[in-house]
Amino acid sequence: MITQKAKYALRALSALAQSEAGEPMMISEIAAQQKIPKKFLEQILLDLKHQGIVISRRGKQGGYLLRKPANEITFGEILRVIDGPLAPLPCLSLTAYRRCDDCDGEQTCEIRHVFARVADATRKVLFSTTIADAVAQPEGAEVTRLMA
Amino acid sequence: MITQKAKYALRALSALAQSEAGEPMMISEIAAQQKIPKKFLEQILLDLKHQGIVISRRGKQGGYLLRKPANEITFGEILRVIDGPLAPLPCLSLTAYRRCDDCDGEQTCEIRHVFARVADATRKVLFSTTIADAVAQPEGAEVTRLMA
DNA sequence: TTTAATGTCTATAGAAATAGTAGAGTTACA
């Protein structure tokens, strides 16, 4: 399961992607629209800002904007900065590799092969799907896809 | 990330799959071979027994055995009983469905579609791979596979 | 120049999950 925080982050970014381009969107606006606790959302957006995903304007008329076009922000990228490593095992993480100290060797580890395939499969989806894809699928998504 | 407990469970089952057929294998034996804390492993095996994955013999000369052939025990099945739902979102779980009360509707949820594809992809791997597959790949797995 | 609206940052806290440990009990073989 992904965390609630990651879910909020993805929904907040979706909200930004659908907001008027160039116009900052306020935390309180996003919170209300997406039913996210406001103070929690503050932290999340701050994280995303520090990670270079969004930019902000302070003071009156302030708010948040996407830093890159929505079709350049992948789900994988967001999950990684919010929830940490995507890999199912520490020894399979590209960004936070850690040896399993209770297993004898990665070549002989019985379960590593299997989860390597899981990791590949999920990465394939997560890094090929962007915030733009998400907001482009309000309903009848499959149909839209097939027709495109 | 899967839990340590699930990792232990899968490794314990692998050990059983490789042990002499018909001969029960002791907890302490599995624990030593796989470097799993013994008391923790007791709990795990008990869980697996209650779930019908393994059977046990008590008393002297006791131990554990697989209840089914190793090639009928899937990774997905084990992960599910040990770690709970495999789905990345509660509203995508086949076995523990729960509505997301903070999202407006599943048809319009921006992120549900995406994670549905993630769930499909991981399920495809996890339910097509068995303990037998795991133990059959000690090294040079790719080569073996291609040759088979 | 003030004021009010906005984001920034750090600290705190309750609840749940994780990863074990402890110990008393039960069973069955030798």
Add this chain to the structure above:
DNA sequence: TGTAACTCTACTATTTCTATAGACATTAAA
């Protein structure tokens, strides 16, 4: 009948998750 095994329940320490609180900094507009 003893002892080597599994069984079961309870407990605990640590970490993570999901927030909440409040002081601070910045900016636009009055």
